[in-house]
Amino acid sequence: SYVIDQQTTVNPMLAQMQASNIGQTILDLSANTNRYYTTSGGVAASNWLKNRWSNLAAGRSDITVEQFSHANWAQKSVIATIKGSDNAAQIVVLGAHLDSINSQGTTETTRAPGADDDASGVASLTEIFRTLVNSGFKPRRTLKFMAYAAEEVGLRGSQEIANSFAAANANVVGVMQLDMTNYKGAANDIYIFTDYTDSAQNTFVSNLIKTYLPTLKVGTDRCGYACSDHASWSAKGFYASMPFESSFAADNPYIHSANDTYANSGNQADHSLKFARMALAYAVELGADGA
Ligand SMILES: N[C@H](Cc1ccc(I)cc1)C(=O)NO
Numbered sequence: 200s201y202v203i204d205q206q207t208t209v210n211p212m213l214a215q216m217q218a219s220n221i222g223q224t225i226l227d228l229s230a231n232t233n234r235y236y237t238t239s240g241g242v243a244a245s246n247w248l249k250n251r252w253s254n255l256a257a258g259r260s261d262i263t264v265e266q267f268s269h270a271n272w273a274q275k276s277v278i279a280t281i282k283g284s285d286n287a288a289q290i291v292v293l294g295a296h297l298d299s300i301n302s303q304g305t306t307e308t309t310r311a312p313g314a315d316d317d318a319s320g321v322a323s324l325t326e327i328f329r330t331l332v333n334s335g336f337k338p339r340r341t342l343k344f345m346a347y348a349a350e351e352v353g354l355r356g357s358q359e360i361a362n363s364f365a366a367a368n369a370n371v372v373g374v375m376q377l378d379m380t381n382y383k384g385a386a387n388d389i390y391i392f393t394d395y396t397d398s399a400q401n402t403f404v405s406n407l408i409k410t411y412l413p414t415l416k417v418g419t420d421r422c423g424y425a426c427s428d429h430a431s432w433s434a435k436g437f438y439a440s441m442p443f444e445s446s447f448a449a450d451n452p453y454i455h456s457a458n459d460t461y462a463n464s465g466n467q468a469d470h471s472l473k474f475a476r477m478a479l480a481y482a483v484e485l486g487a488d489g490a
């Protein structure tokens with residue numbers, strides 16, 4: 200049962216979150232020539248993020264930041280864990296993907312900034328992580344922030360991670376995917392995708408928006424295929440949700456090209472901030488629950 204009862208904790212945190220922080224992380228990540236799963240840029244972005252999240256976590260003994268190695272390609276996924284207090288066996292996952300791609304083919308020198316797809320998602324996670332640590336938040340459940348490698352080539356990084364969690368019988372109680380959060384292509388602010396996701400959790404997400412972001416307009420849509428990493432978790436029976444930046448028909452025309460830049464997302468991260476706030480509320484409300 201998805202109870203919403205952490206207002207005194209969540210509301211001050213929402214006020215701390217800033218679009219400018221998200222924008223800076225989008226610029227940092229999209230400065231790599233590309234973040235493709237087999238190139239030096241893809242490896243560098245993974246190492247950069249691991250260091251970035253480690254610096255944000257400095258001093259917290261309940262936080263670890265690690266890289267998840269994938270045997271068949273170079274780019275590692277990055278996982279930050281805030282260990283729960285008295286209900287640590289239950290895990291809440293927030294994900295985005297680290298890699299980028301150019302549909303013309305991606306070599307060492309091919310430009311694929313991936314500002315919206317999906318630096319915007321990784322930057323949203325980073326601002327959530329910064330805010331939670333800065334607020335001294337100690338969840339009862341374990342929170343895991345995941346920046347997946349190799350999403351663009353078949354959801355391969357998240358598939359290996361979700362499969363390993365399932366094999367270990369990990370008690371993952373919910374997963375949220377943030378893939379493309381900064382290009383406002385359509386009338387509504389947040390579109391909750393209904394395929395390859397869990398309907399009860401989607402209702403919870405919708406209620407979180409009504410509670411914490413009441414001015415935002417919510418729509419729903421479908422991809423019609425396994426369009427991002429949430430599908431890797433759903434495939435193993437975990438409850439996943441994917442709030443998305445626009446409707447299917449109005450999705451960002453620049454993705455998977457050299458033109459997926461911060462400038463082409465409007466040189467600001469106001470749209471991403473809505474997703475970061477929504478996902479922080481999700482993390483705190485679920486993370487605060489005991490067994
Ligand atoms: N296929 C997805 C992009 C994507 C996802 C949903 C919609 I609607 C339109 C486009 C992708 O490239 N993820 O990295």
Ligand SMILES: [Zn+2]
Binds near residue numbers: 316351454455
């Ligand atoms: Zn993509």
Ligand SMILES: [Zn+2]
Binds near residue numbers: 296350
């Ligand atoms: Zn993507």
